[in-house]
Amino acid sequence: MTTDYEPRIVGFLCRWCSYPGADLAGTSRLTYPPALRTIRVPCSGRVDPLFVLKAFQEGADGVMVLGCHPGDCHYMEGNYHARRRYALMHRLLEYVGIEKERLLVAWVSAAEGRRFAQVTTEFTTQVQELGPWGGMEGRGGEGENGGGK
């Protein structure tokens, strides 16, 4: 795999911890790979596993779900639910042929700008090494959204 390949990574960032964490990384002038497309969500518990599947279907090479550390959820228990869901989702994805290294679930607090940059950088490298994901893209040249809607 060529090193100049830039993966497409979709990040679902919790509004209370990880999104401010990303903000802090920015205001601290930390750099992280531009491969990441952030989507702000109210809580990691909001991230329906369908979102992840949809992202892969629409051509993402990797998906990150970042939330508050367990115990710190603004809504008390959202990330506990997310934790259960994604423990299972990892295994299902792997079983249907999507390498589990393409999905990252991590906890990043609002004070952890440095950690956010680090997690994003590491994950981007990890996905880069796996190469492009293209397993769910259509065969019929229906554009880069994989023949979706």
Place this chain on the structure above:
Amino acid sequence: MGEGSELIDKIRAKARELLQGGRVDCFIGYEEGSRGRARPAFIYDPQDAERLIWDERCAHNLVTYLHQFKSPLRRGEEPPRVGILVKPCDSRSLNILFREEQIERERVYVVGVTCDGVRTNGRPQERCRRCAERVPLVYDIVMGGVPNVLGRDDYADVTKLEQMSPRERLAFWTKEFDRCIRCYACRQACPACYCFECVAEQLDPAWMGIAIDLPQKQFFHAMRAYHLAGRCSGCSACEEACPMGIPLSLLNRKVAREVEALFGYKAGQDAETPPPLATFKKEEQLPM
């Protein structure tokens, strides 16, 4: 099944009694179908109870039909009360519906039958070889003799697939899913698939395109497998219904196995335990 006609007489007598006594408005069982097959029967008149049969051809999961009895038959009436014949596998589906509050326990009279395995077109079903439960888990009355056989699921086929590389697995599933014609027979046959509006048909947001192409099919099957996590009782109704022979239970059993490994939960064992994805333990350590 063994004692055959004696058991059928008992089932017919029970259905007649339930209908005559007004305990149920409809009894769901099996009757003789065309070309030597059994088909679901909906008995409203006590006299029709004679049509009921029970033998190894009775493979359908009748619990699926309970969803049609959730609302009143006529406006202003109470929803009907239903009698239903369940095999051990069906009884697990029934537990799931009770747990998810889809139908009230009091509305359903459950006639359980012990089971030695069923056949489709003369061949024994795969799931029956793996079945470790030969007596229904929920019933008002249970009939039939002590089962002769007991299966065990060693997940050999799932393990075989797990040992492939991700790309090989992707190729395997691509080949299988590619045959899908998006007829949704799997969903229709599934007792646990009862959403008013399925993700597959939802227009706003449109999760899935209407094209019958590979990305949509992959999405549909992965989505359905996930939605059945901790809810699939392994009745194989989807696989039996699939006109294209897609090994759906290979997918659903993997998820069921992982749910058991991660959360120690087996679907349909009772109607009280909270479903694994609707609950959590704060201190649990889950491999991510």
